[in-house]
Amino acid sequence: MQVRLKKYExxxxxxxxxxxxxxDFQETLIAELQLDGVSGYGEATSNPYYNHTFNSMKAEIEKIVPEINSFPFGQPEDFHHFLKSKGLSNFAICALDLAAHDLYGKLHGKPLYQIWETDINSYPTTNYTIGIDTIEKMLAKMAEKPWPIYKIKLGTDQDVAIVEALRKHSDAVFRIDANCAWTAKETIHNAPLLKELGVEFLEQPLKADDWEGMEQVKRHCVLPVIADESCIVEEDVAKCGQYFDGINIKLTKCGGLSPALRMIRQAREMGLKVMVGCMTESTVGISAIAQLLPQLDYVDMDGAMLLKEDIARGVVIKKNGEVLFPEVNGSGVILR
Known part of the structure; x- marks a missing residue:
């Protein structure tokens, strides 16, 4: 098996x-694993919040390239276990794990959702993200992209007023993501006002380690709350189950599809809602997320929709939210 790494902006x-x-730009690492003339592709975007860059991920992977090249590839989960044993970061592992799953599906002539015995006749619609900006610019973005579900990024001193203004121009479902910017008091105060404005749920309103605050929110908040920054890896699911109504799994943060599948099963056993989110990936990463769709309650896979230019072909999201799965197997990815 041969590994190749490439940087894209x-x-x-x-x-x-x-x-x-x-x-304005998202730096990303694309990993290619090639075996018997077949290539699988995976992706991990850089992220300053978690201190991972293209160069840091590339350096990690390059240290074990000879071992990857000689690895007896079989099940993607075995390859993931090997990568974990080498001490790679979850971001670097994600790029390789996604490539391994794509390669596995292509070698076995099936898309991943079929390998996992799931049915794509029913799946959630992705939200479309509106980042923090002036109200005028946020409205312009919504007008540019009419969509049935918007994720609204908040964390200003005018958050409820922003949602009130946006609601006047759209009857879409709203989801609110404060990215750790609120306190428990703000969350509990804002929730009934936002519920009246048609907000479906709140995502990670408090700092990731504010468990005391989340305990208050769990008791008093009138909207469901989904964990994001508080739920990074498999070990976080159990604790989040005590304080949140659901979890948002990010493939880059948890280390790829292999742990994500286990996190989904664990969340289901605990009665939690399950969402998978993106981190502004290209169609390479988004196509991997799409394979999980039948197993999810919510999904945020709009990363490639936010790009001026994409770097791959794969899953296509139509204007009405319908997902077109490619005839290519695995994750269905082909680099342009």
């Missing part, structure tokens, strides 16, 4: 702003 249609950062 993904240009965004608009400046993407959340409570803690803003950016």
């Amino acid at each position: 993904l240009p965004l249609k608009h400046t993407f702003r959340i409570s803690r950062e803003a950016y």
